Amino acid sequence: MLDTRLHTFLVLCETMNYTRAAERLCITQPAVTHHIHFLEEHYGSRLFSYEGKTLRLTEAGLRLRELARSLAYNSNKIEECMSSPAAVSLRVGATKTIGEYVIAPQVQRFLHMHPDARFSLLVENTQLLLCELEGGRLDFALVEGFFDQDKYAAKMYRREAFLGVCAPSHRFAGRAVPLEELLKERLLVREAGSGTRAVFEQALHRRSRTLHSFSNLACISDFSMIKTLVRDGVGVSFLYAAVVEHELAAGTLAQFTLEGENLSGAFHFVCLKDNQFAGAWSEWME
Template structure:
């Protein structure tokens, strides 16, 4: 087992912030500083270089960080092997996972519930950000497993397919657009409500427009909103056309609160993928969660 001081150091090294580490660990910043200071006294060297309001790992801190990451993996593997040999051995494990907004809100909740029922000794923290920021969090070691929309072509990241979903155009019930079938070029004259830059949903729309010879910049975008729920709430009371994941509007389409607007010859399909840093694909218990999620949706296909 890693000591508490080493666990605190790991979080500070991931976040490069004493404040953020304290928030993640639910302890005060002074408690974090005390643990790091104790380690620096133990190793008789500085682990962080203080640069005004920011910090960086020293060479000694970087070496300790890399070794502790290896130790964490060995600890996971030991727990797995001992659990297989001794059913009464069930150590608590805490997973930190990140997922884009649509996945966090509509794809993962039933999976997480089923997973935790099977593994009552595990805890899970889910970071909800857009796809670009989840990728950044993975590369910064803030999370060990992410689920994003599309593939971002980063060479040192592994992508594992999960499932696919459509992006659909929707408007409020009673909006005259609901009775029309549009051509792609009609979007040049229709007020639009869209997600923010970095959104996987927006990236799918941009790609579909490109195939039709159109650019997003040419469209009359009325508003940009961060988050699927904010966009749904806006389009319910506005005359704009919005583009949203089908999984996010299943209930609203079924109730008639929102109406799907067909657009000829402009399919918008996007794929959800797990992302991991290369070399960490077999890290437990994240590999176990990945396989559980894939099987969960494969059984419901």
């Protein structure tokens, strides 16, 4: 059972506002202040400070938040297991590439093995999934792209080729395209926060370029729309091989490469540090 004062601390970390924390907890604002002061005296460190009117976590507060998140997650899972020990419960997060194109066989296998399981799958971009993980609302997440691995327990799931795609009749088809030529083309990219976008942005950074280097850029969050627009010659894009596997085989899309780059991205299994249940769920992905 998580200490009430640590729960108050975590809610304040999410809201960064004493009044909103009190409203969420259904207690008074002085009670929130009292809980934080108790923790600061107990640990001998200031946990929050103000910069002007903005509430900030101190270094000690950041460390306690990381530790308390794992403690809260483990506490909630223990409560869940003790209240219904026979039931299996799993809340998975996956980025769009992984959730829509990669893990259907694993989900199917899990549901066949546990017909009475309580299961949920949230498909979202990397940044949102990590926020949900930190809030204890996911058991683990499968993410692509870049994230701070020091903040989480992470395990490589697999590495995936990252391809340039265009219409079969496009002049890029089957070529290694110089960056300067690519910059003149309309580029279709995913939204900020997506792992797919982050992998391509990292490749640009290696060339001292950004997405702003493109004179014609379209941001689209839906894979089906991107592939349709690419197929119809509206622009080009960069996507993981799993996303365009069927279209490339059918000949409705063509592949190209960025000259001088062999692009790929890593898919990671991610959970909170010190997650006492991580071993069981990591086996789910074997």
